[in-house]
Amino acid sequence: MSTNQGLLAAFAAIGALAAVFVVVFAAVFAALAAYDAVSGSNMADDMGNMMKDMGGMMDDARGDVMDGMMGGGRGPETTGAASGRGAVAIAGFSFRPTTLNVTPGTVVQWTNQDSAPHTATAKNETFDTGRLDQGKSAEVKFDQPGTVEYFCKVHPSMEGRIAVTAGP
Numbered sequence: 001m002s003t004n005q006g007l008l009a010a011f012a013a014i015g016a017l018a019a020v021f022v023v024v025f026a027a028v029f030a031a032l033a034a035y036d037a038v039s040g041s042n043m044a045d046d047m048g049n050m051m052k053d054m055g056g057m058m059d060d061a062r063g064d065v066m067d068g069m070m071g072g073g074r075g076p077e078t079t080g081a082a083s084g085r086g087a088v089a090i091a092g093f094s095f096r097p098t099t100l101n102v103t104p105g106t107v108v109q110w111t112n113q114d115s116a117p118h119t120a121t122a123k124n125e126t127f128d129t130g131r132l133d134q135g136k137s138a139e140v141k142f143d144q145p146g147t148v149e150y151f152c153k154v155h156p157s158m159e160g161r162i163a164v165t166a167g168p
């Protein structure tokens with residue numbers, strides 16, 4: 001047997017193993033679904049959720065790799081202004097706008113539009129939204145003039161700031 005034939009045989013064996021694995025996995029999943037149908041529990045759903053979580057984790061990992069390549073932060077720096085009420089969207093692993101200028105007393109609402117969880121956490125620990133899952137939001141009121149830098153605890157390279165300036 002030549003080296004090439006040996007390699008081919010090895011590849012064929014790997015392919016066969018992979019095929020067996022897929023069949024076994026499908027059989028287990030079908031069995032779980034059948035069990036659910038009988039028992040009324042939701043093991044198959046749990047499996048589905050687990051798979052979704054894994055997808056989310058992969059998203060996170062990919063985002064972090066991007067961060068590493070781009071030296072932190074995603075997307076362009078953007079600036080917005082608000083008085084009374086302000087909004088910051090968390091989307092595409094960035095705060096939008098990254099800088100929000102507000103007048104004292106303004107309530108800023110962060111809303112997570114990503115499937116990955118995020119936080120908005122002040123570097124000086126004056127506020128922390130806690131973990132925001134997709135679609136969730138949190139509000140913080142800013143009374144003191146000054147600039148507060150914040151980041152995401154889950155993805156520390158995500159950064160933004162709230163600049164509180166005296167009103168007109």
Ligand SMILES: [Cu+2]
Pocket residue numbers: 093117118119152153154155158
């Ligand atoms: Cu984050």
